[in-house]
Amino acid sequence: MLKPSGILIASFLTPPPTLSKESTWKNVNIEDALKQKAIFSDIINAAWQVFRTEAETRKQLEKAGFQILEII
Structure with missing residues (x-):
């Protein structure tokens, strides 16, 4: 469980150029x-190779109620 005002650190794998023009x-x-x-x-x-774009990841996190501080 994430503590109130805690920070979630997560990662995601963006699609390679062979799979997406984006x-x-x-x-x-x-x-x-x-x-x-x-x-x-x-x-x-x-x-485990489930690719998603930064936009998809942002949408998922925001829908879950997270405030996004930074994506590197």
Whole structure:
């Protein structure tokens, strides 16, 4: 449980350029990104790769009642 006036520190994974035109990734080696996708998504079916944009994350947190101080 978060204490009143406590600070929640969270992380999220934005979509790579291969999955979204709205990607914020810079200096990405596309070949490496495609290999990562093949390994984690296609081969081992990793379920933890749930991408969301900063806007989606902000919306989720605000809907839950959080005040966003900073996103790095």
